[in-house]
Amino acid sequence: RALAAPNSRRTKQALSALKDTFERKFGVSPIFYVRAPGRVNLIGEHIDYCGYSVLPMAIEQSILAAVSVNSSGQIRLANTDAQYQDYMVSCSADIFIDRNNPKWHYYFLCGVKGVQEAFGITELAGMSCVVDGTIPPSSGLSSSSALVCCAGLVTLEANQKYMTKVAIAEICAKCELYIGTEGGGMDQSICFLAEAGTAKLIEFQPLRALDVKLPNGAVFVISNCCLEMNKAASSYFNIRVVECRIATKMLAKARGLDFSRFLKLAQVQTELKASLKEMLLLVEEMLHVEPYSREEICKVLGITMEQFSADLLSDNTQHLTQFKLHQRAKHVYGEAARVLHFKSVCDSEPADSIQLLGELMNQSHISCRDLYECSCPQLDQLVEICLKSGAVGSRLTGAGWGGCAVSMVPRERVEYFLQAVRDAYYLCDPLRAAMEKQSLFVSKPVGGAAVLLEH
Numbered sequence: 049r050a051l052a053a054p055n056s057r058r059t060k061q062a063l064s065a066l067k068d069t070f071e072r073k074f075g076v077s078p079i080f081y082v083r084a085p086g087r088v089n090l091i092g093e094h095i096d097y098c099g100y101s102v103l104p105m106a107i108e109q110s111i112l113a114a115v116s117v118n119s120s121g122q123i124r125l126a127n128t129d130a131q132y133q134d135y136m137v138s139c140s141a142d143i144f145i146d147r148n149n150p151k152w153h154y155y156f157l158c159g160v161k162g163v164q165e166a167f168g169i170t171e172l173a174g175m176s177c178v179v180d181g182t183i184p185p186s187s188g189l190s191s192s193s194a195l196v197c198c199a200g201l202v203t204l205e206a207n208q209k210y211m212t213k214v215a216i217a218e219i220c221a222k223c224e225l226y227i228g229t230e231g232g233g234m235d236q237s238i239c240f241l242a243e244a245g246t247a248k249l250i251e252f253q254p255l256r257a258l259d260v261k262l263p264n265g266a267v268f269v270i271s272n273c274c275l276e277m278n279k280a281a282s283s284y285f286n287i288r289v290v291e292c293r294i295a296t297k298m299l300a301k302a303r304g305l306d307f308s309r310f311l312k313l314a315q316v317q318t319e320l321k322a323s324l325k326e327m328l329l330l331v332e333e334m335l336h337v338e339p340y341s342r343e344e345i346c347k348v349l350g351i352t353m354e355q356f357s358a359d360l361l362s363d364n365t366q367h368l369t370q371f372k373l374h375q376r377a378k379h380v381y382g383e384a385a386r387v388l389h390f391k392s393v394c395d396s397e398p399a400d401s402i403q404l405l406g407e408l409m410n411q412s413h414i415s416c417r418d419l420y421e422c423s424c425p426q427l428d429q430l431v432e433i434c435l436k437s438g439a440v441g442s443r444l445t446g447a448g449w450g451g452c453a454v455s456m457v458p459r460e461r462v463e464y465f466l467q468a469v470r471d472a473y474y475l476c477d478p479l480r481a482a483m484e485k486q487s488l489f490v491s492k493p494v495g496g497a498a499v500l501l502e503h
Contacts (some may be wrong), residue, residue: 059083062112062180063500066128070178071116073126078114078178080205081500084198085110086183086240087190088270088447088454088491090262091412092387094420095209096232098292098383099245099314101251103391104234106242109183111194114328116208120174122158125153128180132461135358137317139172142209145227147363150315152179154227155192159199162214163209173206184486186276188436188446191333192227195327195396196220196369197497200436213240213496214255230289230362244427249391260394260495266402271434271469272487273481277450284440284449285363288420290365292380294345295322295335295373297360301349302334313380324385331377340369372421381418386412407458413453430456437468454491 063081070078074110077415085106092102110479112470136456137143144155156179164172179198200220204210211219217240237250243259248257251435262268264419277284292313300307310316317327346356357366376437386408393404415432427444430453434442441453446452457465474484 053360058108059112059500062161062182063114066178066180067116069128069180070116071234074116074124074176074326075176076176077114079116081204082113082115082201082296082497083110083495083500085202085241085242085494087235087242088196088452089234090268090359090454091409091443092234092383093412093444093446093448094288094422095380095383095387096234096250096252097230097289098296098380099150099231099252099313101249101387102234102388103247103249104238106238106496107183107269107491108287108494109189111183111191111198112129113198113202114178114180114503115206116176116200118174118176120176120473121171122174126176126178127152127154128178133479135247137172138328140170145226147226150227152195155195155224156199158226159196159201159220160203161226161244162196162219163200163203163207165223166211166219167207167209168426169207172203175202175206177202177448182486184272184452186451187272188277188444188451189270190235190239190446191218192229193224193231193243194239194497196224197236197239198233201499214463228362228364230286230287235239238496240496242494244493244495246486246493247394258323258391258439260391261397262394263397263401263405265459266405266440266456266462267459267490267492269439269457269465269469270287270452270485270489270491271430271455271473272451272452273430274429274483274484274487275423275424275426276307276452277447281368284422285447286362286365287368288376288422289387290361290368291371291373291376293455294360294371294391295331295377297349298340298345298373299330299334299377303330307349312376314384317381324388325380327381328385331374331381335374335377337374337378339372341371347370372401373417375419375421375447378445382415382419402440402456402458406439409441409454410435411455416448418446420448424449426450430469433469434473466490 089104105254132152220236247260395480425471431442434455438461444453445454
């Protein structure tokens with residue numbers, strides 16, 4: 049159970065405003081609050097669901113919830129943003145989540161349902177909850193996963209259940225599948241395991257988080273390209289998950305392994321006892337650059353079209369006819385190597401560490417853009433502007449197809465950098481100019497999700 053007092057003036061102000069909203073809405077005072085931070089992934093994009101380590105940090109922007117527990121037999125949800133409608137569900141009802149209609153309250157209910165099923169709770173405690181958020185939605189800073197994690201922690205506290213941070217992170221990673229997102233667990237892991245002042249190397253199977261000391265001479269700046277991308281509302285994200293799953297099976301088959309045992313690219317590497325460099329060579333040797341058809345994949349694997357659709361595709365990828373296996377696998381193995389190199393540089397602190405880390409970030413963006421094809425023209429333009437404005441490294445962060453870039457900027461250049469990006473990307477466009485204040489900011493690592501007490 050993570051109990052904490054609000055640790056910044058901004059958080060205290062946000063809680064005070066949230067309390068006022070809660071009292072106006074429900075006529076009583078909240079009895080506890082929960083904060084779940086967003087995150088920025090410094091390097092390691094789209095590889096957590098392939099079994100590889102990632103390197104994120106939690107950010108100050110977060111999801112906040114004010115909660116009271118009662119005997120109403122209902123869970124009543126409200127949001128401080130008027131565009132998000134109120135919702136109510138019975139505590140004894142089977143919680144329904146419509147993955148074809150990913151509204152805000154369904155993300156919250158993912159967290160509720162995950163905890164309910166983990167403990168076998170037949171009737172949840174009644175509660176009223178008002179949710180607020182300072183993470184720009186659909187921006188690649190994990191607003192949706194932070195909402196799921198917030199709901200999971202709210203449900204634990206309201207029902208007086210307790211578990212380790214690792215356990216609740218794993219539950220929240222699995223329960224986001226209810227909304228249809230086949231993620232790998234990075235967002236939920238950093239949300240709970242983050243610590244102030246340090247980034248984290250998140251490893252999977254078993255889940256653990258290792259401190260990564262970032263260089264003192266640089267700061268990380270987040271910039272939003274102002275194009276939203278909702279992972280659950282589109283199939284882009286799950287298409288990449290599926291392509292990596294198929295590439296896994298094709299590489300396993302090519303090396304004479306029982307491909308039915310493998311779902312993640314990391315599993316093939318482990319089984320072959322190969323290095324990441326050797327896996328990249330295997331991709332070049334065994335997977336052709338041209339897209340694969342369903343027919344070719346079925347022929348190589350010796351499976352029927354029906355088996356292909358049932359075993360390899362997800363609900364929102366049944367329409368796919370072509371699959372870029374070479375490009376996706378090459379990105380994953382290359383990006384996994386960049387993560388390890390990034391941590392190694394941070395650990396050894398060479399004199400040119402900022403330049404080395406910046407180059408790794410630049411390589412990551414190029415790979416995301418050209419091999420994984422998860423960028424977009426607005427993000428590419430923003431990254432180019434960031435580099436011209438003094439960043440030593442800049443890359444998309446989050447799922448991509450919109451959302452944010454993260455840039456590493458020498459500390460002495462940060463004010464110039466912010467003004468240059470403001471002028472070149474935001475102020476020249478009325479829509480972006482209106483969003484600039486919440487779209488361009490310096491970030492530092494903060495602590496993970498916690499139950500907050502007013503005093």
